[in-house]
Amino acid sequence: MPQLDTSTWLVTIIAMILTLFVLIQLKFHKYSYPLSPAPKTFKSTSFPTPWETKWTKIYSPLLLPQQ
Amino acid sequence: MNENLFSSFITPTMMGLPIVILIIMFPTLLFPIPTRLINNRLVSAQQWLAQLILKQMMMMHSPKGRTWALMLISLIMFIGSTNLLGLLPHSFTPTTQLSMNLGMAIPLWAGAVITGFRYKTKASLAHFLPQGTPVPLIPMLVIIETISLFIQPMALAVRLTANITAGHLLMHLIGGAALALISISPTTALITFIILILLTILEFAVALIQAYVFTLLVSLYLHDNT
Numbered sequence: 001m002p003q004l005d006t007s008t009w010l011v012t013i014i015a016m017i018l019t020l021f022v023l024i025q026l027k028f029h030k031y032s033y034p035l036s037p038a039p040k041t042f043k044s045t046s047f048p049t050p051w052e053t054k055w056t057k058i059y060s061p062l063l064l065p066q067q
Numbered sequence: 068m069n070e071n072l073f074s075s076f077i078t079p080t081m082m083g084l085p086i087v088i089l090i091i092m093f094p095t096l097l098f099p100i101p102t103r104l105i106n107n108r109l110v111s112a113q114q115w116l117a118q119l120i121l122k123q124m125m126m127m128h129s130p131k132g133r134t135w136a137l138m139l140i141s142l143i144m145f146i147g148s149t150n151l152l153g154l155l156p157h158s159f160t161p162t163t164q165l166s167m168n169l170g171m172a173i174p175l176w177a178g179a180v181i182t183g184f185r186y187k188t189k190a191s192l193a194h195f196l197p198q199g200t201p202v203p204l205i206p207m208l209v210i211i212e213t214i215s216l217f218i219q220p221m222a223l224a225v226r227l228t229a230n231i232t233a234g235h236l237l238m239h240l241i242g243g244a245a246l247a248l249i250s251i252s253p254t255t256a257l258i259t260f261i262i263l264i265l266l267t268i269l270e271f272a273v274a275l276i277q278a279y280v281f282t283l284l285v286s287l288y289l290h291d292n293t
Contacts, residue, residue, distance in 0.1 A: 001073060001076075002073050002074075002076045002077040002078075003076055003163065003164055003165045003166075003228065003232070004165070005077075005078075006166075008078040008080075008085070008087070008164075008166070009166035011078070011085045011087060011088065012078060012087055012091070012161070012164050012166045012167050012170070013166050013167065013169075013170035015085075015087060015088040015091040015092065016091055016161065016167045016170050016171065017170060018092070019091050019092050019094075019095060019145065020141060020142065020145050020171065021141075023092060023095040024094075024095050024098070024141040024144065024145050025137055025138070025141045026100075027095060027098045027099075027100055028098070028117065028137060028140055028141050028144070029137060030100045030101060031101060031114050031117055032101070033114070033118060034104075
C-alpha cells in the first residue's frame with residue numbers, strides 16, 4: 001500500500017503543518033463580522049475643572065475685593 | 068492490477084521534486100482574503116459559511132474552549148476542501164495519506180489532553196474511572212479507559228484515511244468495470260454506470276461528512292478537557 005511508504009512522510013507532514021497552521025489560518029484570521037451599525041449614545045466627555053466643582057460665594061464677581 | 072489500482076495514492080513527485088507540497092497548499096488559494104467591508108460573492112459566501120459552522124460548533128464550549136475557534140474552522144475548511152478537490156478525476160487527495168492524517172490528529176488530540184491536564188488535572192484524571200463502577204472492576208476499567216484514550220488519535224487518523232481511500236478505490240474499480248462492460252453488454256454497463264453516479268453522490272457526502280466528523284471529535288476532546 002503506497003500510504004505505508006514512510007520515505008515521503010516527512011515531506012507530507014511538514015507541508016500539511018505549514019498549510020494548516022499557517023496559511024489557512026492567515027486566511028480565516030482576516031474574517032471579521034462587524035455588528036450592524038447603530039447610533040451610539042452621547043456621553044459628556046468634558047469634566048469640570050477642580051475650581052468649578054464647588055461654587056464658593058467668594059468667587060462671585062460682585063463680592064471680589066473692589067479695585 | 069494491484070500496482071495500477073493503488074497508483075493514485077502514491078505521493079506525487081515530478082522529476083524528483085515533491086509537488087505534493089503544492090498540492091497540499093492548493094486549497095488555500097480557494098479562500099480569498101476579504102479586503103472590503105462588502106465583499107464579492109465568493110468571499111461573502113465563505114464568510115457566511117464560516118459563521119454558520121462557527122456558531123454551531125463553538126456553542127457548547129466554555130470561553131477557554133472558544134480560543135480554539137480559529138483552529139477548528141481552519142481544520143474543517145481544510146479537510147472539506149481537500150476532500151472535495153480529490154473528487155476531480157486524476158487528482159491526488161492528500162487526506163488519503165496516513166502520514167498527513169496522523170500529523171493532524173496527534174497534535175490536536177495531544178493539545179486538548181495536555182490542556183486538560185494542565186488546567187483541570189483532577190477532572191481529566193477522573194475521566195479514567197466512570198462514576199459508579201463496582202470496586203473489583205476498577206483496575207481493569209482504568210486500563211480500558213487508558214487504552215481508549217490513547218486510541219483516539221489513531222482512530223481519528225485511520226478513520227479519515229480509510230474512508231477517503233476506500234471511496235476512491237471503489238470509484239476506480241466500478242468505473243473500470245463500467246468501461247470494460249461496454250463492449251460486452253451495454254445494459255450491464257448502464258447499470259454499472261448508474262451505480263457509479265450514486266457512488267459519486269455518496270462520495271461528495273462522505274467528503275464533507277468526514278471533515279465534519281474529524282472536527283467534531285477534536286471539538287469533543289476539547290470540551291472534555293476545558
